[in-house]
Amino acid sequence: MRFDVLTLFPGMFGEILSTSMPGRAAASRIAEYHLHDLRDWTEDNHRTVDDRPFGGGPGMVMLCEPMWNAANAIEALDERPARRVLLTPQGEPLKQDRVEDLASSERLLLIAGHYEGIDERVVERLDPLEISVGDYVLSGGELPAMTLIDAVVRLLPGVLGHADSAAEDSFSTRDEEGRPLLDCPHYTRPREWRGQAVPEILLSGDHGAVARWRREQSVERTRRRRPDLLPAPRPLGDEHRPMSRQPDGGETARGEQSGDGPGVSSS
Numbered sequence: 001m002r003f004d005v006l007t008l009f010p011g012m013f014g015e016i017l018s019t020s021m022p023g024r025a026a027a028s029r030i031a032e033y034h035l036h037d038l039r040d041w042t043e044d045n046h047r048t049v050d051d052r053p054f055g056g057g058p059g060m061v062m063l064c065e066p067m068w069n070a071a072n073a074i075e076a077l078d079e080r081p082a083r084r085v086l087l088t089p090q091g092e093p094l095k096q097d098r099v100e101d102l103a104s105s106e107r108l109l110l111i112a113g114h115y116e117g118i119d120e121r122v123v124e125r126l127d128p129l130e131i132s133v134g135d136y137v138l139s140g141g142e143l144p145a146m147t148l149i150d151a152v153v154r155l156l157p158g159v160l161g162h163a164d165s166a167a168e169d170s171f172s173t174r175d176e177e178g179r180p181l182l183d184c185p186h187y188t189r190p191r192e193w194r195g196q197a198v199p200e201i202l203l204s205g206d207h208g209a210v211a212r213w214r215r216e217q218s219v220e221r222t223r224r225r226r227p228d229l230l231p232a233p234r235p236l237g238d239e240h241r242p243m244s245r246q247p248d249g250g251e252t253a254r255g256e257q258s259g260d261g262p263g264v265s266s267s
């Protein structure tokens, strides 16, 4: 899988992409990373990539033209079509489902913003998938891009060994209804540490019992820590109740609360 990253700071990526799973993926040629400095698509002596916002206000806005030229030139470097992904706090919150979806792509073009953000016109024209890594604001899209790369490459076949398979990780493991669960707690030696013993069942050698215990722990943890992942099933016959429209345009059955709960080469 090919990753192209368009950034003002390609130097931020080296250590992350050459270490651990991203590094292993590159070493085994399962993933390739191409870092592109947006300033290489500027045409003035100062290599300007930003300007003051129309309408006034603080901060700078990234220019359309270098971004547009860069995206087109980078995409032409390889015949594989690239899915464009813009990292932005206003995007779809990144979830494991989306990571799995992105991991099935041949190629991603990740665009990291900076300053106040990017001129909206070039965002509209590029029409990328917009992804957020959480409801907080970072200085740039570089850390989100690295987060996304790490999450994606560990799902690529051959990157994780059998021993650290992703299938039992939080959000990949699922209950009978396909709802994501958190992983169970894990223990290793010594059997007793500072007066705290490992749960007896894990020492029993009964693989079936261990699997059941882990499953129960997984469900219980999810209930306690992330009840939003396990919305209560609708009562029997509920599907026949009339629907009422919510202010946000969604629909819920009448009498029901809306919402799910608590809510490396460089160019």
Ligand SMILES: C[S@@+](CC[C@H](N)C(=O)[O-])C[C@H]1O[C@@H](n2cnc3c(N)ncnc32)[C@H](O)[C@@H]1O
Residues within 6 Å of the ligand: 087, 088, 089, 090, 111, 112, 113, 114, 115, 116, 117, 118, 131, 132, 133, 134, 135, 136, 137, 138, 139, 140, 141, 142, 144
């Ligand atoms: C300082 S932020 C701009 C924030 C923007 N003015 C806003 O309030 O939506 C600069 C860049 O950092 C990146 N960024 C910041 N927070 C992010 C987040 N939570 N998820 C993904 N990207 C983020 C984006 O690429 C963004 O263009």
